[in-house]
Amino acid sequence: MRPRHELDAPPWQRVESTLMATSRAIREAYDARFAALGLNLTQASLLVYLAEAGPLRQTQLARRLGLGRAATGATVDALERRGLVERQADPDDRRAWLVTITASGKDCVGPINEIDRELREQLRLDISRSERQQLAELLLRLQGNLARILSEPPPAS
Numbered sequence: 001m002r003p004r005h006e007l008d009a010p011p012w013q014r015v016e017s018t019l020m021a022t023s024r025a026i027r028e029a030y031d032a033r034f035a036a037l038g039l040n041l042t043q044a045s046l047l048v049y050l051a052e053a054g055p056l057r058q059t060q061l062a063r064r065l066g067l068g069r070a071a072t073g074a075t076v077d078a079l080e081r082r083g084l085v086e087r088q089a090d091p092d093d094r095r096a097w098l099v100t101i102t103a104s105g106k107d108c109v110g111p112i113n114e115i116d117r118e119l120r121e122q123l124r125l126d127i128s129r130s131e132r133q134q135l136a137e138l139l140l141r142l143q144g145n146l147a148r149i150l151s152e153p154p155p156a157s
Helices: 011-037 041-053 058-065 069-081 103-123 129-151
Strands: 085-090 093-101
Touching: 011 041, 011 103, 041 058, 041 069, 041 085, 041 093, 041 103, 058 069, 058 093, 069 085, 093 103
Parallel strands: none
Antiparallel strands: 085 093
16 A cells, blocks of 8 residues: 555655655746746756856856756757857857857846745745755755765666
8 A cells, every 4th residue: 555645655765755746846836937938947047147157168057057968058059049148159169169148138137036036935935044054954965975876886786
C-alpha cells in the first residue's frame, strides 16, 4: 500500500521527493508570472544577469546560470529573435561571440525584478528569516554532497 502523502513515505523518499516537487512548483510559478512578459524563468534570469554583468560569452552564461551549453544557446536564440539580446563578435577572440542585452531587453529588467520581488514575498509568507537562513544552509550542504557524488565515478554494478 502506498502512503497517502509524501510525509508518510519512508524517510529516504520524503525529503528528496518533496524537494523535487517544490522545485518544480517554484519553477511553474515563476514561468506563469513571467508569461505576462512573454518570458520563462530561464529567459528572465539570463536577461537580468546580462544587465548586471555586461556582455558575456555564451559558455560563461551557461556556467554562471547553471545551464547546459545547448540550453543556453536555445535561450539566447529565442531572446535574440525577440530583439532582447544580440550576439557581437568578441574582440578578444574572433572565434567567440559575446551575448549583449539590447535596449529592449533592458526595458524588461524592471518588470522582471518586480515580478520576482512580489513572488518571493508570497513564497516566503509565514517563513521567518531565521527559518530561511536555516533552509539555505541545509540546501547548500545538500549541494555540497551532490557535488561530491557527481564528481565520483558511479559505483560498479
